[in-house]
Structure formats: structure tokens, C-alpha cells
Amino acid sequence: xxxxxxxxxxxxxxxxxxxxxxxxxxxxxxxxxxxxxxxxxxxxxxxxxxxxxxxxxxxxxxxxxxxxxxxxxxxxxxxxxxxxxxxxxxxxxxxxxxxxxxxxxxxxxxxxxxxxxxxxxxxxxxxxxxxxxxxxxxxxxxxxxxxxxxxxxxxxxxxxxxxxxxxxxxxxxxxxxxxxxxxxxxxxxxxxxxxxxxxxxxxxxxxxxxxxxxxxxxxxxxxxxxxxxxxxxxxxxxxxxxxxxxxxxxxxxxxxxxxxxxxxxxxxxxxxxxxxxxxxxxxxxxxxxxxxxxxxxxxxxxxxxxxxxxxxxxxxxxxxxxxxxxxxxxxxxxxxxxxxxxxxxxxxxxxxxxxxxxxxxxxxxxxxxxxxxxxxxxxxxxxxxxxxxxxxxxxxxxxxxxxxxxxxxxxxxxxxxxxxxxxxxxxxxxxxx
Amino acid sequence: xxxxxxxxxxxxxxxxxxxxxxxxxxxxxxxxxxxxxxxxxxxxxxxxxxxxxxxxxxxxxxxxxxxxxxxxxxxxxxxxxxxxxxxxxxxxxxxxxxxxxxxxxxxxxxxxxxxxxxxxxxxxxxxxxxxxxxxxxxxxxxxxxxxxxxxxxxxxxxxxxxxxxxxxxxxxxxxxxxxxxxxxxxxxxxxxxxxxxxxxxxxxxxxxxxxxxxxxxxxxxxxxxxxxxxxxxxxxxxxxxxxxxxxxxxxxxxxxxxxxxxxxxxxxxxxxxxxxxxxxxxxxxxxxxxxxxxxxxxxxxxxxxxxxxxxxxxxxxxxxxxxxxxxxxxxxxxxxxxxxxxxxxxxxxxxxxxxxxxxxxxxxxxxxxxxxxxxxxxxxxxxxxxxxxxxxxxxxxxxxxxxxxxxxxxxxxxxxxxxxxxxxxxxxxxxxxxxxxxxxxxxxxxxxxxxxxxxxxxxxxxxxxxxxxxx
Ligand SMILES: Cc1cc2nc3c(=O)[nH]c(=O)nc-3n(C[C@H](O)[C@H](O)[C@H](O)COP(=O)(O)OP(=O)(O)OC[C@H]3O[C@@H](n4cnc5c(N)ncnc54)[C@H](O)[C@@H]3O)c2cc1C
Ligand SMILES: Cc1cc2nc3c(=O)[nH]c(=O)nc-3n(C[C@H](O)[C@H](O)[C@H](O)COP(=O)(O)O)c2cc1C
Ligand code: SF4
Numbered sequence: 001x002x003x004x005x006x007x008x009x010x011x012x013x014x015x016x017x018x019x020x021x022x023x024x025x026x027x028x029x030x031x032x033x034x035x036x037x038x039x040x041x042x043x044x045x046x047x048x049x050x051x052x053x054x055x056x057x058x059x060x061x062x063x064x065x066x067x068x069x070x071x072x073x074x075x076x077x078x079x080x081x082x083x084x085x086x087x088x089x090x091x092x093x094x095x096x097x098x099x100x101x102x103x104x105x106x107x108x109x110x111x112x113x114x115x116x117x118x119x120x121x122x123x124x125x126x127x128x129x130x131x132x133x134x135x136x137x138x139x140x141x142x143x144x145x146x147x148x149x150x151x152x153x154x155x156x157x158x159x160x161x162x163x164x165x166x167x168x169x170x171x172x173x174x175x176x177x178x179x180x181x182x183x184x185x186x187x188x189x190x191x192x193x194x195x196x197x198x199x200x201x202x203x204x205x206x207x208x209x210x211x212x213x214x215x216x217x218x219x220x221x222x223x224x225x226x227x228x229x230x231x232x233x234x235x236x237x238x239x240x241x242x243x244x245x246x247x248x249x250x251x252x253x254x255x256x257x258x259x260x261x262x263x264x265x266x267x268x269x270x271x272x273x274x275x276x277x278x279x280x281x282x283x284x285x286x287x288x289x290x291x292x293x294x295x296x297x298x299x300x301x302x303x304x305x306x307x308x309x310x311x312x313x314x315x316x317x318x319x320x321x322x323x324x325x326x327x328x329x330x331x332x333x334x335x336x337x338x339x340x341x342x343x344x345x346x347x348x349x350x351x352x353x354x355x356x357x358x359x360x361x362x363x364x365x366x367x368x369x370x371x372x373x374x375x376x377x378x379x380x381x382x383x384x385x386x387x388x389x390x391x392x393x394x395x396x397x398x399x400x401x402x403x404x405x406x407x408x409x410x411x412x413x414x415x416x417x418x419x420x421x422x423x424x425x426x427x428x429x430x431x432x433x
Numbered sequence: 434x435x436x437x438x439x440x441x442x443x444x445x446x447x448x449x450x451x452x453x454x455x456x457x458x459x460x461x462x463x464x465x466x467x468x469x470x471x472x473x474x475x476x477x478x479x480x481x482x483x484x485x486x487x488x489x490x491x492x493x494x495x496x497x498x499x500x501x502x503x504x505x506x507x508x509x510x511x512x513x514x515x516x517x518x519x520x521x522x523x524x525x526x527x528x529x530x531x532x533x534x535x536x537x538x539x540x541x542x543x544x545x546x547x548x549x550x551x552x553x554x555x556x557x558x559x560x561x562x563x564x565x566x567x568x569x570x571x572x573x574x575x576x577x578x579x580x581x582x583x584x585x586x587x588x589x590x591x592x593x594x595x596x597x598x599x600x601x602x603x604x605x606x607x608x609x610x611x612x613x614x615x616x617x618x619x620x621x622x623x624x625x626x627x628x629x630x631x632x633x634x635x636x637x638x639x640x641x642x643x644x645x646x647x648x649x650x651x652x653x654x655x656x657x658x659x660x661x662x663x664x665x666x667x668x669x670x671x672x673x674x675x676x677x678x679x680x681x682x683x684x685x686x687x688x689x690x691x692x693x694x695x696x697x698x699x700x701x702x703x704x705x706x707x708x709x710x711x712x713x714x715x716x717x718x719x720x721x722x723x724x725x726x727x728x729x730x731x732x733x734x735x736x737x738x739x740x741x742x743x744x745x746x747x748x749x750x751x752x753x754x755x756x757x758x759x760x761x762x763x764x765x766x767x768x769x770x771x772x773x774x775x776x777x778x779x780x781x782x783x784x785x786x787x788x789x790x791x792x793x794x795x796x797x798x799x800x801x802x803x804x805x806x807x808x809x810x811x812x813x814x815x816x817x818x819x820x821x822x823x824x825x826x827x828x829x830x831x832x833x834x835x836x837x838x839x840x841x842x843x844x845x846x847x848x849x850x851x852x853x854x855x856x857x858x859x860x861x862x863x864x865x866x867x868x869x870x871x872x873x874x875x876x877x878x879x880x881x882x883x884x885x886x887x888x889x890x891x892x893x894x895x896x897x898x899x900x901x902x903x904x
Contacts, residue, residue, distance in 0.1 A: 067508075068504055068508030068536065069505050069508070348573070348575045348576040349513075349575070350514070350516075350572040351513050351515055351516075352512070352514060367514075371515075371517070391511050391576075
């Protein structure tokens with residue numbers, strides 16, 4: 001069986017599944033249950049400075065987006081960092097770590113943006129025996145209004161400065177957690193690296209309003225008639241997170257910087273995808289909040305089965321495997337030609353491909369009186385919209401035209417690899433001539 | 434949540450009532466009362482079941498979906514292009530649209546979409562053989578043998594809005610035209626509503642003392658309980674402009690000529706008033722009756738425990754009427770119920786779904802046998818002799834081989850026939866048999882004899898009448 005043990009910036013854990021810093025990791029009781037259920041590590045709910053803890057609104061604290069069967073697709077929250085006293089958290093962290101030496105236990109931190117505050121908190125956590133720290137530069141609500149969280153994460157210079165303080169005042173491995181509420185994710189990652197971070201983790205939650213109550217005209221979640229933007233997470237954010245992870249993994253400036261992948265990880269497959277795009281491990285929050293801690297068992301069995309089937313023995317065999325295949329649009333092969341093909345035996349004649357192609361694409365599907373749908377190769381541009389709207393899996397497939405075959409649409413034979421950089425329509429090619 | 438114990442076919446039949454019976458018997462014995470009837474009591478007897486069993490057996494066969502169930506069911510619709518279910522619906526309801534309206538939380542809009550095409554969409558949601566209509570055509574039936582539950586979704590939407598007492602239609606400006614609609618069954622009701630909507634004044638007459646036609650007197654009780662037929666008619670009449678006159682019979686109280694003279698147009702939706710004869714010796718003895726009469730009586734009896742039913746019931750026929758008579762006999766506590774049909778099972782006009790339902794409640798279906806003699810004793814039926822049959826190219830042949838079924842009650846369900854108004858004839862009426870007269874529903878040629886077909890034909894006749902006025 002595949003070995004799921006990971007060594008992430010020197011921190012060992014029996015599997016790559018960590019719980020992200022959030023309510024599931026807010027106290028000893030939860031974390032013990034999580035470790036019993038099999039989680040490889042936890043990032044403790046973000047701690048703040050000494051003194052009176054932050055105050056949360058009573059609630060509701062969550063907004064949600066559901067599928068038809070109330071499947072939770074996206075969750076939004078307006079929680080702050082831990083609202084329990086610092087001493088209590090530190091005592092509990094120490095007690096849990098003592099009993100679970102084989103698991104990773106990271107402390108998430110968020111304190112005001114001055115060196116003293118960071119030096120103080122690092123000193124306070126020193127004797128907990130925790131394995132590392134994660135700097136929360138991500139919370140998009142509440143804390144940001146006080147100059148913390150994403151207010152720091154959106155300014156690369158601050159990230160660099162704080163990371164440098166942390167590395168100066170502590171020997172612990174340091175992970176910088178990034179906010180996605182920024183236009184180019186590479187910039188904060190570069191700043192973290194310059195500041196000496198051992199790794200980055202991403203994404204934290206995305207600014208969002210999940211819905212508007214059309215009776216009271218307040219955004220959800222609504223507190224006494226008013227609402228504020230919250231942080232979006234869960235399955236809906238995964239595509240955004242994957243892209244951000246990939247950008248950091250393939251950028252020349254940050255290549256090789258360890259990444260902890262976060263955002264919508266719900267199944268072993270999601271985890272495997274993050275890892276293939278360069279994440280050394282993953283962190284999970286919403287899936288655990290939706291289904292409970294037990295889901296880690298499916299993640300463990302699924303990932304090991306997949307790795308066995310692929311002949312991978314260690315997670316390092318998987319990490320980064322897809323990174324070389326992420327490229328820029330301009331390098332995509334313009335001579336790669338496919339045609340949609342409808343399997344008439346599998347077709348259930350719903351006509352969705354027809355409506356999609358006829359109304360919104362290239363009028364490349366014909367419909368007969370007895371509802372037979374066929375692709376016209378001389379019109380099909382291979383956009384594959386029909387594949388995506390077809391309710392039957394594998395009923396419509398995109399079939400590649402071998403090199404040399406004539407494309408009925410263009411009348412030209414399929415040629416060797418050629419991309420935009422050399423295409424005659426590209427103005428910069430002409431300019432170079 | 435509206436989960437009912439008897440969802441599905443979980444009726445309280447003979448084998449399940451013992452627990453209910455024992456305390457009942459006990460209290461009767463203690464009070465020195467005569468013991469009640471049971472399914473085993475010979476002859477015709479009422480109250481064969483414990484009182485609770487009736488309410489249970491004659492309640493909704495399928496409960497209405499709750500909001501969440503409807504959401505999940507609606508999400509299964511693929512919103513097909515030029516959807517096959519629309520084509521399969523005799524009234525061409527825009528099914529994908531109304532389902533999407535349910536899915537997006539607007540059952541009101543969904544109901545309107547349904548009623549725009551089929552003003553009796555509430556009844557049709559309950560009685561349509563959807564497995565032969567829209568749901569058979571559903572692409573998910575082809576894909577996985579599980580169609581979208583169109584009928585139940587239709588009921589969800591229409592029940593919601595009717596439950597609020599909302600009638601979303603109003604009349605166009607009065608045209609001054611007057612139309613006589615004869616027969617207040619599905620065809621006549623649909624015709625009257627559409628005409629009223631167009632601004633014409635309608636006089637809707639029926640010889641019965643309640644409107645609804647077979648919705649009120651024919652449809653099986655468990656398909657439309659809680660007096661739904663009357664509630665629906667009441668709701669439909671809210672449009673205004675329809676003057677309902679009950680107890681008025683064409684041919685007795687009014688003539689076609691007088692109607693043609695008095696009104697600008699006449700619509701006939703008189704259904705099938707006659708029944709076929711058995712043509713078996715001895716059919717006149719007591720205990721032999723038409724299934725439609727039995728069903729009408731059953732529908733009108735609020736206390737089902739008062740209905741006498743045989744211990745051994747034989748139903749002759751192979752259609753929906755035969756199945757409904759047989760199933761309801763069982764639900765009233767008959768011990769043995771047998772449907773005997775003269776041809777092969779595949780020729781039965783009752784749908785497979787209906788046949789399965791019958792068999793699930795313990796009705797025996799015997800095919801390829803026809804009655805030759807009804808045997809009576811002291812003027813009451815005791816048995817029926819059947820001959821086996823052979824269906825060949827020259828038609829049905831009775832074989833010499835016979836068998837006898839014990840019977841204390843026999844229902845004839847061998848087809849209804851048209852009682853044509855004076856001056857007309859034929860097994861069915863033409864769509865427009867003479868100038869100024871239109872027909873629709875069971876009495877008219879074309880289409881199957883179904884509630885939904887009657888609605889479609891009534892509606893279309895109204896459109897034709899409106900067009901004839903230059904509308
Ligand atoms: C037992 C039984 C069960 C059925 N079950 C189903 C089912 O589950 N699903 C389904 O889709 N279909 C079912 N049907 C068929 C369905 O009920 C009919 O197709 C439908 O009712 C026909 O509507 P209609 O308006 O043409 O006629 P009817 O419903 O028969 O209405 C005709 C009306 O005209 C009146 N009338 C007749 N003659 C005169 C006259 N001379 N003067 C004044 N008024 C007159 C009658 O009183 C009656 O009210 C069933 C039929 C029967 C008999
Ligand atoms: C209720 C809630 C509270 C959170 N609190 C924190 C926090 O205190 N510190 C932090 O770094 N991230 C916090 N997060 C963000 C999560 O750690 C995680 O980055 C995010 O939810 C995306 O992962 P997911 O899609 O698996 O939920 C919180 C998320 C939720 C839902
Ligand atoms: S791939 Fe695009 S263009 Fe081709 S048939 Fe499908 S929808 Fe039409």
C-alpha cells in the first residue's frame with residue numbers, strides 16, 4: 001500500500017490531510033476528536049494577542065449556497081479569530097501535542113502589525129511544543145478592518161516585513177497563509193519567500209455575499225437587518241484555489257516554495273488534484289464542517305487506492321506532477337483538432353446539445369424529426385460545450401483528428417504543432433518581421 | 434413532513450386487520466352486541482372491515498410531495514429541447530418550463546403554466562396514466578427507467594395555488610356571444626372556462642345534480658379523495674361568466690334544436706351514457722350490476738362502511754373501469770376478487786401500472802375467458818360459468834372448455850357506449866357534426882377516452898367556437 005506519510009517543511013504527519021485553521025480546530029475537544037478520526041495534522045484556530053479576546057457576533061455567522069438536494073456547494077462566514085482566552089488555547093495546545101506526537105500541530109497567528117506584538121506572541125507559544133506557525137494574512141472580514149488579516153495580506157511589503165520578524169524571533173517553521181482577495185497571487189507569495197517563509201498556504205476565504213434576502217433586502221447572513229461581506233469557501237472555491245496554487249508552483253520566482261493547498265477540498269480526488277498542481281499537503285475546513293471528521297477515512301482510502309493504481313509509492317511521486325502541463329494560452333497547440341461525436345446508443349435524445357450549439361455556439365448539430373442528433377464536422381469548432389451540457393457521461397466525446405486528416409470545417413489538413421507566437425494573425429509576429 | 438403510513442400500496446386488507454379487529458370484537462362481545470361482518474361473511478354485506486380501515490384505504494394513493502421533495506424531483510428534469518414529454522401530453526403542457534419554475538421556488542408560476550394548457554391540471558395530475566403519457570416519453574425513462582415525476586410535480590404546483598384559493602384568470606371584455614355547453618365533465622368544463630375567458634357568456638348544463646362528470650362519479654376514490662372534484666369545479670367557476678345549471682338533460686328538458694336557436698354556439702361534452710350488455714344467460718339476477726353504477730354509488734357514499742359488497746366478487750372486463758371496480762371491492766373488504774377478461778393480458782386497456790396495482794391489492798386477473806352463464810339461486814347470483822377463448826384471425830372464439838367461479842356479486846365493465854342526441858348517431862360524434870355545434874371528450878371521435886384528452890378537446894373546441902365568432 002502507498003505510503004501517505006508526508007514531510008512538509010520538516011513537519012511529519014501520517015497523511016497529507018490537515019484541518020485548516022477554523023472552528024474545527026478551535027479547541028482541545030475538537031482537535032482530539034479529529035486526531036482520533038485520523039487527521040494527519042491541524043492548524044489551530046487563529047490566536048490573537050494577549051488580553052481580552054475578540055468578540056464574535058452571536059450569529060448567524062454563515063451564509064450558504066446549495067444544490068437542489070441541499071448539497072452544500074459554498075459556505076460564507078463572518079467569524080473572527082478565536083474568541084477564547086490565549087492562556088486557555090495555549091494550555092490546550094500543549095496538552096494535545098503531548099498526546100499526539102506523531103501528528104502535525106501548527107499554530108495560526110494574527111496580531112497587530114508591529115514587531116513587539118509578534119515578538120510577544122511568539123514567545124508565548126514557545127513552550128507548547130507545536131510544530132510550526134501559520135501567519136494568518138487572510139481573514140477578509142472584521143479583522144481586516146482593524147489592519148490585520150487580509151489588510152496585511154494585500155500589501156506584499158507588509159507580508160515580507162512580518163514574515164521577517166517571525167523568522168527572526170522564532171526558530172519554528174513558518175507558513176504564510178495567503179488571501180485570494182488580490183489580483184495577482186504571485187506577488188504576496190514572492191513577498192513571503194523574500195521574508196524567509198518556509199512555505200505558503202492558500203487560499204483563505206474569498207470576499208463574498210452569498211445571497212440577498214428579497215423580503216428584508218439584507219445580504220445573508222443577516223444580523224438584525226444588516227449584513228457584511230463574509231469569506232467564501234467550500235466546493236465552489238476549488239477552481240479558484242487550484243489556479244492560484246498552480247500559478248505559484250510554476251512561477252520562476254516562487255518555484256519550489258512548499259505549498260499547503262486549501263480551498264474546497266472535499267474528497268481524496270480534490271486533494272490529489274491540489275497535490276498534482278504542487279501542494280505538498282492539503283488543509284480542509286468546510287468539508288469537515290459539513291460532514292464531520294470521519295470524511296478523512298474516505299480521503300485516506302481513496303488517495304492510497306489511487307496511488308496504488310498509478311504505481312506511486314510516496315506522496316512525493318504525486319506532488320507537482322501536473323505543474324509542467326500548466327502553460328500560457330499562447331503556447332497551446334493551434335493544430336490540435338478534435339470533433340464532437342455523439343454515441344447514438346448512449347444518447348437519450350434530450351436535445352440539450354442541440355439547444356446549446358444552435359442557440360449559443362456554432363450551429364454544428366443537426367436534429368431530425370425523430371430526434372436524432374448529429375454533429376456536422378464541417379461546422380464543429382470543437383468548443384466541447386455540447387459535452388458539458390450533455391446529461392449522459394461519455395455520450396458525447398471529442399475525437400482527435402490524426403495529423404494529415406483534412407478538417408472538414410477549414411478544408412486544411414491537420415499540421416504539426418504550431419501556436420499563437422508564430423501565427424500569421426498575431427500582430428507581434430508581423431512586427432518582428 | 435407529510436409522510437403517511439399508507440403511502441404506496443399499504444392498504445389495510447384482510448391479512449392486516451386482525452390487530453384492529455380483536456379489540457373491536459371484544460367490545461362487541463362485552464356489550465352483548467351482534468358481532469360485525471368480516472371479509473368472510475357470505476353474500477352482500479356492509480362494514481366488513483374495522484371502521485379505521487376505510488379512511489385508510491380510501492385516502493390518497495400517493496401523497497402530495499412536500500416542498501423539499503418537489504425541489505429534488507424538479508432538479509432531475511433536464512429541460513430538454515423541444516421536449517418529448519410536451520408532445521406526449523394531450524394538452525401539450527410546457528412541462529420543462531413548469532418544472533423549472535418549481536425548481537426556482539415559484540410554484541405559482543408553474544401552476545399557471547400548467548393551467549394555461551389544461552385548466553383541470555389538478556385532476557389530471559391525479560388521474561392521468563402518466564406512465565403511458567408524459568413520463569413514458571421522459572428521456573430519463575430511456576436513460577435509467579426512472580422518469581421525472583411529472584404527475585406528482587404537477588400536483589405539487591396546482592395544489593399549492595388552489596390551496597390558497599387563487600384563480601389566476603380573468604375574463605376578456607364581454608363579447609355578447611352566448612354558448613350552451615352540455616355536460617359538465619372534463620370536456621365541458623374545459624370548454625366553458627376557455628369560452629368565459631374569451632369574454633363569451635356560457636350556460637353550462639348537466640343532467641346530474643353535481644358537476645364534474647366522471648371526475649365526480651367515475652374516477653377511483655383513492656385517486657382524488659377529499660372531494661377534490663367539487664373543489665376543482667368551484668375553483669374553475671371563479672372565472673365568472675359561467676352559469677351552471679344542474680338537473681338539465683338534453684333530450685328531456687331541452688332539445689338540440691332549441692339550443693341551436695337560442696345560443697350562438699353549442700358544445701356537446703356528454704360522455705358515454707350507456708353500457709354494453711353482457712349477453713350471457715341469466716345476467717338479470719340480483720347481484721349483477723354495471724361497474725360504473727357501483728363506482729358512482731361508491732363515490733357518492735361518504736361513509737364507505739355502509740356500502741354492501743360481496744365476499745366473492747367477479748368483475749368482467751379489461752379496462753380502467755374493471756380495475757377500479759375490482760380494487761375498490763377489495764378495499765371495501767371483499768375476500769376474493771377476480772377480474773375476468775376475454776382476450777390476452779396484453780390487450781387489456783388498463784395500463785400495466787393499473788394491473789400491477791390490482792394485483793398488489795390481491796385481485797386475481799384471469800385472461801382469455803368469457804362469461805357464458807350467470808347462475809342464480811333464489812334470484813341472487815351464486816356463480817358465473819366462463820368458457821375459455823381463443824383470439825384468432827376470425828375474431829374471438831369460445832372454446833368448449835369451461836370453468837365456474839363462485840360469486841355473490843358480479844360487476845360488468847365491458848365498455849360504455851354513446852347515447853347520441855336525437856338526430857345523431859354512430860359509435861362517436863364528429864368534432865363538428867353540424868353548423869354551430871361542436872363536440873369533445875368521450876362522446877367525440879378521436880383520441881383516447883381519458884380525462885386529459887377530454888380537456889384538450891373541450892379547450893380546442895372553445896378556440897374553434899371563438900374563431901367562428903371572428904375572434
Ligand atoms: C370508472 C372509470 C374510471 C376512469 N378512470 C380514469 C383515470 O383514472 N384516468 C383518466 O384519465 N381517465 C379515466 N376515465 C376516463 C375519464 O373519466 C373520461 O375519459 C372523462 O371523464 C371524459 O370526459 P367527458 O367530459 O367527455 O365525459 P364525462 O366525464 O362522462 O362527462 C359527461 C357529462 O355529461 C353529462 N351528460 C350526459 N348526457 C347528458 C345529457 N343528455 N344532458 C345533460 N348532461 C348530460 C353527464 O352527466 C356528465 O356529467 C375513467 C372512466 C371511468 C368510467
Ligand atoms: C467559520 C470559519 C472560520 C475561519 N476562521 C479562520 C481563522 O481563524 N484563521 C484562518 O486562517 N482561516 C480561517 N478560515 C478559513 C479556512 O481555514 C480555510 O482557509 C477556508 O475555509 C478554505 O478552505 P475550505 O474550502 O476547505 O473551507 C475560516 C473558515 C471558516 C468557514
Ligand atoms: S463541440 Fe461545440 S461546436 Fe462542436 S458540436 Fe459541440 S457545441 Fe457545437
